[in-house]
Amino acid sequence: MKKVLVIIFVCLSFFSVAQEKKFKVILDAGHGGKDPGAAKNGCIEKHIALDVVLKIGKILESYPDFNVKYTRSTDVFIPLRDRAKIANDFEADLFVSVHCNSSVSPKPYGAMTLVMGLSRAGMNFEIAKAENAVISLEDNFKEKYEGFDPNNPNTQIGLRIMQEETLMQSINFASTVQSYFKNSLQRKDLGMHQQPLWVLDATVMPGVLIELGFLSNLEESKYMKSEEGKSNYSQIIARSIIEYKNNVRGTNTPPNVLQIKEPVIVEELPVMETVVDTSKVVDAAPEPLTPAELAYKVQISFSTKKLDLTPENFNGLANVTMIEVSGGYKYFYGLGTLEACKKFLAEAKQKGFASAFIVTPN
Numbered sequence: 560m561k562k563v564l565v566i567i568f569v570c571l572s573f574f575s576v577a578q579e580k581k582f583k584v585i586l587d588a589g590h591g592g593k594d595p596g597a598a599k600n601g602c603i604e605k606h607i608a609l610d611v612v613l614k615i616g617k618i619l620e621s622y623p624d625f626n627v628k629y630t631r632s633t634d635v636f637i638p639l640r641d642r643a644k645i646a647n648d649f650e651a652d653l654f655v656s657v658h659c660n661s662s663v664s665p666k667p668y669g670a671m672t673l674v675m676g677l678s679r680a681g682m683n684f685e686i687a688k689a690e691n692a693v694i695s696l697e698d699n700f701k702e703k704y705e706g707f708d709p710n711n712p713n714t715q716i717g718l719r720i721m722q723e724e725t726l727m728q729s730i731n732f733a734s735t736v737q738s739y740f741k742n743s744l745q746r747k748d749l750g751m752h753q754q755p756l757w758v759l760d761a762t763v764m765p766g767v768l769i770e771l772g773f774l775s776n777l778e779e780s781k782y783m784k785s786e787e788g789k790s791n792y793s794q795i796i797a798r799s800i801i802e803y804k805n806n807v808r809g810t811n812t813p814p815n816v817l818q819i820k821e822p823v824i825v826e827e828l829p830v831m832e833t834v835v836d837t838s839k840v841v842d843a844a845p846e847p848l849t850p851a852e853l854a855y856k857v858q859i860s861f862s863t864k865k866l867d868l869t870p871e872n873f874n875g876l877a878n879v880t881m882i883e884v885s886g887g888y889k890y891f892y893g894l895g896t897l898e899a900c901k902k903f904l905a906e907a908k909q910k911g912f913a914s915a916f917i918v919t920p921n
């Protein structure tokens with residue numbers, strides 16, 4: 560009898576180990592219920608986001624090595640805080656939020672991805688601390704949480720390092736998605752952006768918010784509403800998730816074969832100033848920089864007004880650059896390595912731009 564119990568126990572242990580090794584993905588359909596999100600050209604964001612998310616989930620669920628959870632699988636309202644909590648409680652390996660963009664102008668179109676802004680690392684850290692405070696009550700928490708001990712002051716440093724890694728992994732995943740948007744779907748590539756977003760900041764795992772396209776653009780809204788459009792989006796996002804997992808886990812899960820169906824090619828519109836294009840930096844630094852050096856800059860403000868880039872308009876900061884985005888203008892100070900930008904950021908804050916933050920351009 561004892562022997563039988565031991566065998567059952569061993570089998571159960573193996574089973575739970577196998578379960579734990581599954582790659583956990585949280586799929587978050589933006590908005591829902593009383594919050595429709597954007598509504599333009601007969602399309603409602605919450606419905607498109609949910610359809611795409613369910614299709615992504617269906618692809619991933621066909622693999623035994625994925626464990627998929629949805630923040631919502633029906634048309635219900637879920638507060639942001641709850642979305643983050645669902646992801647954190649699930650101990651997800653990756654958080655993927657799907658949204659549709661919209662602009663007051665019908666012209667902008669294209670896909671973009673958003674990752675947590677560096678400036679909010681502190682906020683994420685506080686939430687991470689609060690969420691993790693209970694784990695010391697769990698068995699084997701030291702192995703489970705890679706040395707995280709809420710009672711040890713040195714742990715705080717460890718957690719900060721984990722966060723930079725989390726951000727780099729988010730950037731890694733976002734750039735895969737972005738390259739599929741461009742190369743497999745021929746969508747206009749609006750690049751990856753760092754932006755303070757509560758749902759990303761409050762989740763403790765790598766996370767990316769995907770803006771599929773602009774519902775305010777008639778052509779793009781047709782694509783997003785179409786069955787083939789939604790299927791195409793879900794295929795490339797699922798594939799990006801599988802590739803990301805293989806990357807971070809060192810596994811060889813075969814990516815889903817893409818079956819991109821008759822993509823409705825969005826007509827190339829004449830390049831208008833209102834089209835979001837982060838690569839277009841007005842008044843760039845005088846010396847040519849290598850692409851690696853161009854990786855970072857400091858966003859000091861956003862305004863609906865176009866300002867002259869003179870130091871008087873920016874509390875004395877010189878060489879401010881600007882890009883036009885839908886709805887206004889983004890102003891930047893400095894351009895260079897992350898190290899250099901940390902100095903620019905300190906300088907900008909000292910000059911009164913308290914909410915300045917470091918961004919990574921394309």
Ligand SMILES: [Zn+2]
Pocket residue numbers: 589590596597604658659
């Ligand atoms: Zn949205």
